Amino acid sequence: MGYIKRVESVFEIIAEPNRRAILSLLVSSEQSVGEIERQLRMPQPTVSKHLRVLRESGFVESTVDAQRRLYRLRPEPFQEVDAWLAQFRRFWSAHVDALERHLDHMAQNHANAKRTQATRTKRKKK
Amino acid sequence: MGYIKRVESVFEIIAEPNRRAILSLLVSSEQSVGEIERQLRMPQPTVSKHLRVLRESGFVESTVDAQRRLYRLRPEPFQEVDAWLAQFRRFWSAHVDALERHLDHMAQNHANAKRTQATRTKRKKK
DNA sequence: CGTGTATATGCCTTGACACGTATATGCCAT
DNA sequence: ATGGCATATACGTGTCAAGGCATATACACG
Numbered sequence: 001m002g003y004i005k006r007v008e009s010v011f012e013i014i015a016e017p018n019r020r021a022i023l024s025l026l027v028s029s030e031q032s033v034g035e036i037e038r039q040l041r042m043p044q045p046t047v048s049k050h051l052r053v054l055r056e057s058g059f060v061e062s063t064v065d066a067q068r069r070l071y072r073l074r075p076e077p078f079q080e081v082d083a084w085l086a087q088f089r090r091f092w093s094a095h096v097d098a099l100e101r102h103l104d105h106m107a108q109n110h111a112n113a114k115r116t117q118a119t120r121t122k123r124k125k126k
Numbered sequence: 127m128g129y130i131k132r133v134e135s136v137f138e139i140i141a142e143p144n145r146r147a148i149l150s151l152l153v154s155s156e157q158s159v160g161e162i163e164r165q166l167r168m169p170q171p172t173v174s175k176h177l178r179v180l181r182e183s184g185f186v187e188s189t190v191d192a193q194r195r196l197y198r199l200r201p202e203p204f205q206e207v208d209a210w211l212a213q214f215r216r217f218w219s220a221h222v223d224a225l226e227r228h229l230d231h232m233a234q235n236h237a238n239a240k241r242t243q244a245t246r247t248k249r250k251k252k
Numbered sequence: 253c254g255t256g257t258a259t260a261t262g263c264c265t266t267g268a269c270a271c272g273t274a275t276a277t278g279c280c281a282t
Numbered sequence: 283a284t285g286g287c288a289t290a291t292a293c294g295t296g297t298c299a300a301g302g303c304a305t306a307t308a309c310a311c312g
Binding site: 168169175176192194 | 300302310
Binding site: 158159160170171173174175177178192193194195 | 257258259260261
């Protein structure tokens with residue numbers, strides 16, 4: 001029994017910032033590799049490699065257009081993330097309520113404008 | 127030299143399976159380190175280290191109870207994930223509808239039952 | 253105070269993965 | 283066929299994070 005199938009969860013996939021950037025790009029419409037490359041200002045092999053990962057994990061699919069490949073989103077993996085998130089939703093909506101709405105609004109346009117602050121790592125040495 | 131401030135996104139945090147397991151555990155109620163350790167059958171230092179990461183990224187907070195530390199969830203990071211997801215929600219809810227419900231169900235218990243199959247990338251070798 | 257229990261931290265090793273650079277594949281046009 | 287463009291892959295490298303193990307801190311109680 002041969003080859004181990006790399007079971008990477010959807011979470012590992014979206015942990016990579018460049019991949020999230022690509023996904024966000026594709027929300028508006030399908031794009032070719034070259035277009036992604038230009039918009040995100042990253043080297044072409046990098047784009048291709050990330051697209052490969054995204055494709056193999058089901059986040060995107062591609063069709064051929066001459067020499068171009070057009071990539072577009074696929075819904076399932078996002079739903080999977082959403083499903084995971086669901087178990088916490090009860091919890092957090094209990095905690096906040098108006099804020100929830102607020103966040104829901106901001107979500108419309110930006111992707112990851114988060115500021116993950118501080119982590120007051122107090123490194124005391126003894 | 128220096129203390130680089132590691133700005134890890136919420137996505138990197140939840141990319142780790144054990145951390146997701148811990149978070150799922152905490153949905154029901156707050157738990158001590160020892161309880162987590164026993165239920166998840168992982169060594170105590172591992173639990174503590176993951177809890178540290180979760181704490182510093184805001185996913186959990188702790189209070190002291192004698193020698194125990196009780197950990198519980200905090201809502202903000204989850205909202206952040208949700209906010210990111212929101213931009214895709216329009217998209218995917220257009221694509222599917224009944225399937226969504228289905229997934230929502232499976233989400234109840236497990237986290238990453240991904241089967242990432244093959245991705246019919248037809249790799250032809252010449 | 254000393255012992256036991258609960259949790260945190262330090263060090264080290266290992267493996268995964270993202271990147272850069274180079275190159276291969278594939279398709280089009282002339 | 284030949285050259286050129288678009289995209290994919292191979293290989294070597296550096297970085298970083300997770301785990302194991304040992305140990306330190308903190309508290310409780312006799």
